[in-house]
Amino acid sequence: MSNNELTVIDREGSTHRLEWEPDQTMMEALRDNDLPVLASCGGTASCATCHVFLDKEVFDTLGERSEDELELLVEAEGYQECGSRLSCQLDFSRELNGVTVTLAPED
């Protein structure tokens, strides 16, 4: 499988383009490309340092958020009901090729 392209807007508003490899979660793609994603819990939906915003159209194509994910997000800085996701919970998928994600602010 070939890589996905990902466009990332960081917390300063700068745009980065990166390759998202099939065996990575979105969090891993962000973190391993030096974006400031701490991922303190190693991707187990415990810390919310990997919080990102997606466009509503993209968000709507994704599955439901787990209870842990939702509870962490609701209390997170800038929570968007139809846009916030923990990027560690997003596996690689073809549908996500070319999407733009925005890093949520740290709190």
Add this chain to the structure above:
Amino acid sequence: MREQTAIQDHMAHFASAATAPVVIVGAGHSGVAVAAGLRARGWKGGILLLDAEKETPYERPPLSKELLKAGAPDESAVLRKEKFYQDKRIQRVAGAAVESVDRQGRTVLLSDGSRHAYHRLVLATGSRARPLTVPGARLPGVQALRTRDDALELKRLLVAGTRVAIIGAGYIGLEVAAAAAAKGCNVTVLEFQDRVMSRVTSVPVSRHFEKLHERHGVRFVFGAAVTEIEGGQRAERVVTADGAVFHADVVLAGIGVIPNQELAAEAGLECRDGILVDEDCLTSDAAIYATGDVTRFTSPIDGASQRLECIQNAQAQADRVAAHITGQPAAAPEIPWFWTVQHGVRLQTAGVRRPEDDVIVRGDPAGGSFSVIYARDGRLAAVDTVAGLADFRPARKLIAQGALIDPGLAADPGVPLADTILDDPAPAHADLAPARI
């Protein structure tokens, strides 16, 4: 001295690859985070990451959780894929322990006989399972859990019908108890104290988890002082001080950890149940840092001398090391946090509780999901959340602020935690940031 090394740091940051690399001893959570953090902060010099273990550096939390589940693959999560180290020019030597440090010559000696020069040395050697020292502790079938190999061996031993005795009802012992029970083992937990997780949590949380485990068939024996493991070829029986005998095919000792500080101590660095470090994670040698489980330091939150055994601290200290080496400002100190999952129920803790703290139960434990608030001099000091994360993030912020809490309001789970805070005539520590989580 410190100022001078800071200038050297700064120069080395822009210098050519001719200077010696930053050498990191230990490729666990903290060591790998130092390496990644240096590159993320623009460090151009060499990075040499050393570990006694052969494999790709891996995550420890899954070793007592996901990895032990029935049907789980033997491969568990790695910290970074191999390709990451190549892409980031992080050189690794795996499978050889560092045996000594020559501080004058600024080199380390490995067990394979090779010697490596360092520009800065980072000791991220972590901790090891405290060994059981009673007679019979070395019989086959007596296990500890720290490494991936330990976890794979344990996984192999935990089959349905096996009698498992767990010594110590801390996080690790209880996570293994849950995994073993789920696999149909017959599990007995022997604990010296009168409740589970007594070192880290309060009575209401202990009782809740005891009931949870008991519902899943785990048996607890409190006040149990193990005096001997008996058996012929293998462990067969655990004996306690009162003469009770527990039959067991597998014995897991989960009795805490001890810091791997020998390398530092032998090199003459100051240690006291942990390598002593300052707020930049520098040891008593200005060219040597220490980070993670192996360190002891003064809490910027309450001035206590502490050693923390959690991923959050391993990562936060690693970031301070990377910041200091590259001459950049570090992030504000963080509120420590930790999580454990037992029988699918998550306990997540923010802050460090003390036994003398006031305890406020928030919500009804019988309902399955609740929080416990720990207040010190009326201020929020720590929070345990059980099967619900709603209070977790607000708690971290409020603990960092040293917020004054209204105990009556805080006991009502219907009132958001942020709304239980009182006006503060004298704010406690406004300069602290919550963990960046």
